[in-house]
Amino acid sequence: MRSLRLWQVLRLSRRLWVRTSLIAVLGIVAAGAAALLGPVIPQELADRLGKDAVMPVLDVLASSMLAVTTFSLSIMVTTHHQASSQVTPRSHRLLLEDTTTQTVLATFIGAFIFALVSIILFRAGAYTGASAFVLFAFTVLVVVLVVVAILRWIDHLSRLGSMDETIAQAATRARETLAVARAAPSLLATPLPDGAPPPDGAEPVPAPQGGYVQLVDMAALSEQAEKAGAQIWITAVPGCFLVAGRALAHIHPPGALDTARVSAAFEIKPIRSFEQDVRFALIVLSEIASRALSPGLNDPGTAIDVLGRLERLLAECPPPGDEIRYPKLHAPALRDEDLVEDAFAAIARDGAPMREVARRLIHALNTLRQGDDPGLARAAEAMTRRALAHAEAALVIEEDKAALRRLAEI
Known part of the structure; x- marks a missing residue:
């Protein structure tokens, strides 16, 4: 499990401005280093490539890269809005973390800043002797990076914001989150039975x-509990919504820990995230299917595609782990019923009037019912009955209803 500090650093690294700033700083460093490395270059090389060789290239970079960056940013914003309106508004969060887009835009801005700083230093007389040769070598490297970035950008633009690419990104994040959640269904704490309350007299942590x-720093909580000889009952796991003052956890014995330090181990934000919240990852995929089934889009093919991805996610996920790394902590375990509910309930409701969607849903649930995981099998059995009830109420032709009942074998 990641610590809260590490998670915050990783989340910061996924911001567009961070990667752009880093590459921009590298551009400034390269422009400044050219002036310092000049004395180590042989004079005969400096005589061949001087100011007249490098200045035209720098002028082209400085004049073109800003326009290319502005144009690329407008494309990015347009595709993000298109994906939000056509796929699901939650897809915008995935696209913002797209590393290819971030690297390409950062390369363009870095090249612009490198060229601009180099021109300024040239005009200021900072490049003397063989410094122009060093700057020429750096400029050639920047040009190569820009060409590679443009080629990657062309290839990426053919998929950016498309339905297939967005669904694939959502499924990839869901698979990563599901693998982590199944390995630690109770966040590596002692699992609590469903509905088990904290002990009498335990102190609530508001x-x-x-x-x-969004995230619970289990290692930090365990360290506090071990030092104080206390135990912590966690009631708000990732994905839980609560208002200020509601209990995040309970401490026993009361007064053994500082409640402010305990609450600091919980990251609370206005929106959900994919890091530890596997239910949210499944809901995003389910939302894509439900939106495709809306009268405005009427795209059952996309819903069927999402059903196939959800089927593979749950059928191929690893068995739940039983490691207890933090015995002083107690947390509710991830329920199989919640996973199946979040993945299929909305599609069962919205796809009930469409025979092809209902059949694909029953097929996916049959796969889980016949799988090796007894918890998922029981949850899929209950969801199959629910999907049949929706279909019975929505379908008109009796033959379609009978075909679904035969497929479900219920």
Whole structure:
């Protein structure tokens, strides 16, 4: 499990401005290093390639890269809005973390800043002797990076914001989150039975603000509990929504820990995230299918595609782990019923009037019913009955209803 500090650093690294700033700084460093490395270059090389060889290239980079960056940003914004309106508004969060887009835009801006700083230093007389040769070598490298970035950008633009690419990104994030959640269904704490309350007299830890729990730093909580000889009952796991003042956890014995330090181990934000919240990852995929089934789009093919991806995600996920790394902590375990509910309930409701969607849904649930995981099998059995009830109420032709009943074997 990642610590809260590491998770915040990783989340920061996925921001567009961070990667852009880093490459921009590299451009400034390269432009400044050219002036320092000049004395180590042989004079005969400096005589061949001087200011007249490098200045035209720098002028082209400085004049073109800003326009290319502005144009690329407008494309990115347009595709993000298109994906939000056609796929699901939650897809915008995935596209913002697209590393290819970030690297390409950062390369363009870095090249612009490198060229601009180099021209300024040239005009200021900072490049003397063989410094122009060093700058020429750096400029050639920047040109190569820009060409590679443009080629990657052309290839990426053919998929950016498309339905297939967005669904694939959502499925990939869901698979990663599901693997982590199945390996630690109770966040590596002692699992709590469903509905088990904290012990009598336990001290509640109030939430400092309202919102969704995005991450719980289990290692930090365990360290506090071990030092104080206390135990912590976690009631707000990732994905839980709560208002300020509601209990995040309970401490026993009361007064053994500072509640402010305990609450600091919970990351609470206005929106949900994919890091530890596997239910949210499944809901995003389910939303894509439900939106495709809306009268405005009427695209059952996309819903069928999402059903196939959800089927593979749950059927191929690893068995739940039983490691207890933090015995002083107690947390509710991830329920198989919640996974199946979040993945298929909305599609069962919205796809009930469409025979082809209902059949594909029953097929996916049959796969889980026949799988090796007894928990998922029981949850799929209950969801099959629910899907049949929706279909019975929505379908008109009796033959279609009978075909679904035969397929479900219920």
